[in-house]
Amino acid sequence: MEDFINSLADRVLDGETLTKEEALKILNIPDEQLMELVEEASKVREAKFGNEMEFCSLINAKNGACSEDCSFCAQSSKYPTPINAYGLVSKEEMLEGAEKAVSINANRYCIVLSGRAATKEEVEKVAEAVKEIKEKYPVKVCCSMGTLEKEDLIKLKEAGVNRINHNLETSQNFFKNIVTTHTWEERYKTIKNIQEVGLSTCTGGIFGMGETDEDIVDLAFTYRDLGVHSIPLNFLIPIPGTPLYEKSDLTPEKCLKIVALFRLTNPDAELRLCGGREQNLQNLHDVAMEIANCLMAGGYLTRAGREPGKDEEMARRLGRKLIKEGANFTKHELEGIVT
Numbered sequence: 001m002e003d004f005i006n007s008l009a010d011r012v013l014d015g016e017t018l019t020k021e022e023a024l025k026i027l028n029i030p031d032e033q034l035m036e037l038v039e040e041a042s043k044v045r046e047a048k049f050g051n052e053m054e055f056c057s058l059i060n061a062k063n064g065a066c067s068e069d070c071s072f073c074a075q076s077s078k079y080p081t082p083i084n085a086y087g088l089v090s091k092e093e094m095l096e097g098a099e100k101a102v103s104i105n106a107n108r109y110c111i112v113l114s115g116r117a118a119t120k121e122e123v124e125k126v127a128e129a130v131k132e133i134k135e136k137y138p139v140k141v142c143c144s145m146g147t148l149e150k151e152d153l154i155k156l157k158e159a160g161v162n163r164i165n166h167n168l169e170t171s172q173n174f175f176k177n178i179v180t181t182h183t184w185e186e187r188y189k190t191i192k193n194i195q196e197v198g199l200s201t202c203t204g205g206i207f208g209m210g211e212t213d214e215d216i217v218d219l220a221f222t223y224r225d226l227g228v229h230s231i232p233l234n235f236l237i238p239i240p241g242t243p244l245y246e247k248s249d250l251t252p253e254k255c256l257k258i259v260a261l262f263r264l265t266n267p268d269a270e271l272r273l274c275g276g277r278e279q280n281l282q283n284l285h286d287v288a289m290e291i292a293n294c295l296m297a298g299g300y301l302t303r304a305g306r307e308p309g310k311d312e313e314m315a316r317r318l319g320r321k322l323i324k325e326g327a328n329f330t331k332h333e334l335e336g337i338v339t
Contacts (some may be wrong), residue, residue: 005029005036009043012267017224023217027262030252035287041260042290044267055297055311055321056108056142056272059097060090062122063164066114068181070169071243072206072236075114081241088113088122094129098137104298105312107323110142110165111132116182118145123152126158134160138324142202147190148183154198163200163230166190168222170205171215178209191226204232204272208248208280216258220265231262231269232296235276252284259288268293277318286314 012018018026029037058327060283064085066075094111101109111126118126123145130141141145144154144165153164168187169175175184194201205219223231235255236248272294273281281288289295297311315322333338 001029001033002036005033005040008037008040008264009047011026012044012264013047016267020221021216022222023265024213025211026264027216027254027257028313029257034256037260038117038287038290041263044045044263045291047269049293051320052293052323053069053318054108054270054294054323055104055106056110056294057097057101057104057106057298058110058112058144058296059089059094060092060114061097061111061126062113062115064114066116068116069179070167071178072209072239072240074239076242079243081239089116091125091129094126095132095136097145098133098139098141100298102137102139105322105324106139106297108140108142109137110144112144112165114144115146115299117147118152120152121123123148123155127155127161130156130159130161130174144202147186148193150193150197152251153194153199157197157199161199163202165202165232166194167204167206167232168219170209170211172222173217173218174209174211174215176193188222193226195226200230201226201228202230202232202272203228204230204234204274206234206236206275207255208236208250208276209244216261217265220262220270223262223269224266228266228269230272230294231266232272232274233259233262233277233292234274235280237276237279248280250278250280252282254293255280256284256288259291263291272296286318288321289314289318289320327329 063077064083065077069076074083097110113122133141141161142163142165143161166187170178172184191201191203235250236244238245238248254307271292273288273292274296277285
């Protein structure tokens, strides 16, 4: 096992593709050898991204009343969850969110809408807000607005959006256990549409929903095959009222192995620690940031995160440099964007 672990970084950086059997082996490395795995995965992060770290921030621009039945989500109208549902916020509120993002040193700002798909009117209003944000603030703008048609994606791109978030959440095989109101294939097709119109892709997953190691590996390999630019890693926060309340059996060690797996199978992708990072990684949170190069700061859709100042303190402690200029794009991001 030791020889296997200690060869991982060199193999990946030489362009070798790990097999699914090897990926499963990574998820089952003994905990006492975990730091050796971290060291290998961090070598890949350093080779690809150096000491740079990126913060992203979001605005929950439309909350709740969602027709879909995603078992992990507080925003589904199917479940009795304690949230305050509201329609699309005003343009002024979206601009205020961008200003707040810049104030906490976020390099990205994502406008997120609940629901299966944004309406044409919502797309138009978001596009108008994005144009003003790009004029006023040095921040890259992303959107997460459900299953969008190509014409809507093009409108957002023309307004100044450079990246769309659309998570597959889990493997194709396990998806039906989590969502029944739409299919994994629909989400996959949307990601292909995002790529075809020349937008950058941000697509990730949630772990701790009852998936197997095989499901985790399948998702990592799907993203590798798609060549996505950013992979947000979320760890289940069990929410009262949802079917997955009290479901998660994750340990900090398991979470860390998942982060390492995605780095070693997707070496060129930005790895973004997002929802549930604090609760699930616990004392291994900073260790995980030796592998990841991005994180979501300032809170999540329906749950507060830790104070941004603590994340900045961590970045300094780890000797990482925050990317703050919205006009700067990474090399691999530019390669994936059609101009």
